[in-house]
Amino acid sequence: MSQVSLRRLVKRFGAVKAVDDVTLDVREGELVALLGPSGCGKTTTLRMIAGFIAATEGQILIGDRDVTHLPPYRRNTGMVFQGYALFPHMTVAQNVAFGLEMRKVAKADIAPRVAEALRLVRLDGLGERMPRQLSGGQQQRVALARALVIRPEVFLLDEPLSNLDAKLRLSVRVEIRQLQQSLGLTTVFVTHDQEEALTLADRLVVMSQGSVQQIGTPEALYERPANHFVADFIGRSNFLEGRVTAPGMFRTRGGLDVAFADTGASPRDAGVLAIRPEKVQVGGEAGPNRFPGTIEFVTYLGAATELRVRLASGEAVAVTRPNDTPAGDGAVAARAAMPGQPVTVSWPPAAALLLAPPAA
Numbered sequence: 001m002s003q004v005s006l007r008r009l010v011k012r013f014g015a016v017k018a019v020d021d022v023t024l025d026v027r028e029g030e031l032v033a034l035l036g037p038s039g040c041g042k043t044t045t046l047r048m049i050a051g052f053i054a055a056t057e058g059q060i061l062i063g064d065r066d067v068t069h070l071p072p073y074r075r076n077t078g079m080v081f082q083g084y085a086l087f088p089h090m091t092v093a094q095n096v097a098f099g100l101e102m103r104k105v106a107k108a109d110i111a112p113r114v115a116e117a118l119r120l121v122r123l124d125g126l127g128e129r130m131p132r133q134l135s136g137g138q139q140q141r142v143a144l145a146r147a148l149v150i151r152p153e154v155f156l157l158d159e160p161l162s163n164l165d166a167k168l169r170l171s172v173r174v175e176i177r178q179l180q181q182s183l184g185l186t187t188v189f190v191t192h193d194q195e196e197a198l199t200l201a202d203r204l205v206v207m208s209q210g211s212v213q214q215i216g217t218p219e220a221l222y223e224r225p226a227n228h229f230v231a232d233f234i235g236r237s238n239f240l241e242g243r244v245t246a247p248g249m250f251r252t253r254g255g256l257d258v259a260f261a262d263t264g265a266s267p268r269d270a271g272v273l274a275i276r277p278e279k280v281q282v283g284g285e286a287g288p289n290r291f292p293g294t295i296e297f298v299t300y301l302g303a304a305t306e307l308r309v310r311l312a313s314g315e316a317v318a319v320t321r322p323n324d325t326p327a328g329d330g331a332v333a334a335r336a337a338m339p340g341q342p343v344t345v346s347w348p349p350a351a352a353l354l355l356a357p358p359a360a
Contacts, residue, residue: 002063002153002186003028004049009058011044011210018044020210022058026154031180031187033201035194036233041210042190043158049188050156051075062153073102078147079156083163084139086131092118092142093127099150117149120179137168144176148183155180155187161196173200194234198222206230228272228358237274238317241357244269250354254313259288260352272355277320279351282307282343290346293317298337307337309345317345 004026011019019041026032034042047053049060051072060068067075078099086095096114105113118124121141131139140160147155160176161169177200180187191197197204198218206213206221206229214226225231228239242252248262250273260273296316297308307319337343 003061004154004186004188005059005061006045006049007059007061009045009048009060010056011041011048011053012056018210019048022207022210022212024205024212024215026186026188028186029184030202031177031185031189031200032203032205033189033191033197034205034207035191035197036207036213037192039209040207042192042205042207045207046156046158046188046190049075049154050077050079075154076150076152077154077156078150078152080140080143080147080158080160082159084131084143086139086142086146088131090130091127092123092129092131092134095131095142096127096146096149099146103150113149114145117145120148120183121145121175136164137172140164140172141175144179148179153186155185157187157189159190159192161191161193169196176200198234204234206233208233225274225353225355228274228355231274231353231355236277236318238277238280240273240275240315240317242271242273243267244271244354248349250352252313252315254311254315256291256311256313256315258352259349260354261350263354265354270357272357273352274355275317275347275352277306277318280317280319280345280347282309282319282321282337282345287346288349289352290344292342292344295337295339295341295343298339305337307343309343311345319345 006022006024009019009022022045034045036042044053048055051070055068059066062075093114096117097110100110100113118127121144123138123141123145161172164172173196189200201218203215203217204221205215208229214221214230221230221234225234231237240252242250244265244267245251246267248259250258250260252258258273291311293309293311295307296310299306304320304322308316309319310316
């Protein structure tokens with residue numbers, strides 16, 4: 001396996017800059033997820049690594065080789081496409097063997113390598129079936145086997161689970177992660193699904209409008225987002241706009257005085273406080289951030305219940321509470337909460353993260 005390095009990568013389509021100055025190192029054996037909304041440049045970046053799209057500027061390295069201007073077949077990358085791209089007139093074994101045949105691997109070596117690839121993805125004995133005879137999950141595993149059989153230096157996956165139902169997505173993503181770890185595959189995985197990225201990746205690369213917003217571990221991006229976009233895209237956040245009034249103190253537009261983890265911001269600096277819903281308590285102990293409000297909506301989510309609380313200031317906050325959490329002193333049991341019920345919400349200062357205002 002090899003490291004992948006992108007150096008100031010740019011892709012323009014006419015006047016549109018689809019990828020804007022992306023620099024990234026994917027370590028050997030690491031799984032990195034490119035994450036962002038549709039049109040953010042993540043798939044274009046992946047296809048430039050594969051060689052299907054030519055870079056306008058910048059450099060792509062696989063190991064110590066500059067592959068920026070090499071055709072796909074000379075890069076030794078294995079790619080799994082969103083739509084699987086299986087040949088419907090070929091058997092499973094023929095689909096898997098296709099890449100080996102194109103590379104002119106000796107015929108005597110093809111059959112055992114195909115059998116090994118099918119064993120890795122748990123499709124032993126299905127080599128003679130046609131793609132139409134397989135379930136969606138099995139077709140996805142055929143696509144994985146076809147990418148693995150060429151023994152790629154880099155494994156590339158373009159939203160490979162998007163065509164599967166929710167339950168199957170969960171099981172297949174676990175299989176992909178186990179396979180990637182057992183084989184030590186250097187992997188770049190594209191997705192718009194934040195849960196998928198958080199559970200699969202060693203590191204995340206959050207993109208917006210062609211640019212990288214933040215790179216880091218799932219925990220780092222969730223707990224310490226670099227800006228409003230990342231805090232909003234990774235998980236959910238409550239956002240309170242206002243200004244810093246003193247070190248560690250913030251006044252919202254609605255007039256709430258909120259204590260936050262002081263980051264050295266100057267008084268009168270405009271900003272936004274981001275607070276994760278699961279860090280907001282209903283009732284709870286007395287503290288600097290304790291505000292009265294009224295429950296507006298209650299949403300049952302199975303393991304948790306989400307409350308939308310309208311504060312006396314007119315601002316609203318979402319509160320997520322596990323359904324097995326007992327009601328403490330002055331608290332409301334999540335499953336017993338009702339719209340119109342008066343409550344008090346609170347959160348510790350460390351849960352309020354000061355961010356710059358979102359770009360206009």
